Amino acid sequence: RFDEVVFQYAGIKRPTNHDRIYILETGYGATLERENSDWLFRPDVDPMSLVQNPGYSPDAYRYGAIPSNLLPVFIDAAKKYGIKWYILAAIAYRESGFNPNAVGPWVTVGGKMTRALGMMQFLPDTFEYYGTDVNGNGKSPFDPEDAIYAAARMIAENGGRVGNYHRALYRYNRADWYVRDVLAIAENYRAIYGEDGRGQGLLAWPTERGYPITSFFGLRTLSGEEEMHYGIDIATPVGTPLYAIADGVVVAAGPARGYGNWIVIQHLDFVSIYGHLYADGILVSVGQRVTKGQLIGKSGNAGRSTGPHLHFGIALGSFPQAIQQKRYVNPLLYVQP
Ligand SMILES: [Zn+2]
Incomplete structure (x- = not known):
């Protein structure tokens, strides 16, 4: 295993799990890639599946604000399925940094190699089940509207409609840290944009504009x-x-x-x-x-x-x-x- 090689080379005798995550995240330079740490701990994950995400945009992830053209889509999709809009926005931010062209690393699901696609990072089978052609231009996980509505439906049908977002998000991505991340981001969005998404929005910039x-x-x-x-x-x-x-x-x-x-x-x-x-x-x-x-x-x-x-x-x-x-x-x- 790659981590064992690294620890042998570095002379680390008894690495902790934290050391393993640290090595991996340092290599990737981004906690966003944390799901990839699965291959360090699970023998069934193929290390070859660990490839860079060609759609990943560090800038989009760094900036974090909800793109203004997407905010109404989150609000409308959430309304249609009876859930909170900021949960959807938080998923989009956490999964892809609002990048509609994001492509995830290869993973093994049910013995098959597959990868997550689009802004909401749907596996093809999951998107096939929950997705619809929202805007009449063909159904695609790379279409932000199709992807956001599909995510809204999936969250709604797995607990979101009765307010159980923890369960719904766990179905979306089976990790407690993921659920915590998304709920924390969602809470920020609610605080900034308001419960209905029509609040004050972004705050004032802390200094004169124009400085990098x-x-x-x-x-x-x-x-x-x-x-x-x-x-x-x-x-x-x-x-x-x-x-x-x-x-x-x-x-x-x-x-x-x-x-x-x-x-x-x-x-x-x-x-x-x-x-x-x-x-x-x-x-x-x-x-x-x-x-x-x-x-x-x-x-x-x-x-x-x-x-x-x-x-x-x-x-x-x-x-x-x-x-x-x-x-x-x-x-x-x-x-x-
Ligand atoms: Zn500083």
Whole structure:
């Protein structure tokens, strides 16, 4: 087995399951490929089935926001089958990053080699059963509307219609971590877009627009060390205006380890974090109410920073637990450049 070869070569005597997952995910550089770790543990999975997903788009996955042309499709499909629209959107994001052309790795199901197709990653047999030609152009798992309606029907008929999304999602992809992932993403979408999908939508961008994102949320290598990056970095020159992404109350404004100085704002059910400010870049004080789009500070280059930039993060829940417990999420689910 490949993992045994790696551990022998690296001189690791007693690898844990975590080591195995780590080796695999480091190789792929993406937790998105986590389902592929099956072949490390299950003798019945053919390692040759482990191929790169040609349709996988890291950018689509990184950005996370629901494409505006798809939002009404999720809402209408969910309404037709009596389920929640944000469950469908979360599946599409988790499965393919909203990529209609996604093709999954080869897997063995019931002794046959097969692979998942399209935005909702249907196995051909499953799509054949649940799918219909929604828009009169031929039935295809690569047609976003056909795929989304088929997923809505599958979720509805496996528990979704009576609100048992855990069971329905487990039928969709038999792994507890998958169910947890999708439910967490769905909860974010509900919070951002509202129960009916017609809420405020995305929040304000945290700084002047036009500056590139130089580091995304997730694992990254810094000075040769792998580490989790709990936010995004935006390459703003020192002194660039910073804005509140939503209404809220300032809960921290001052020195913070690693960040130089930071501003933390408590919103309804999450906090936003602005890092690497200089002391004179803080224009708000603790306890102050702020409104969406309000000027709150100026970006800097303080703390553990390799150049002028804004570190921006979002953590779920209330300050300070949200940060102490590292309940960070990808900020690009909430804000878009
Ligand atoms: Zn950062």
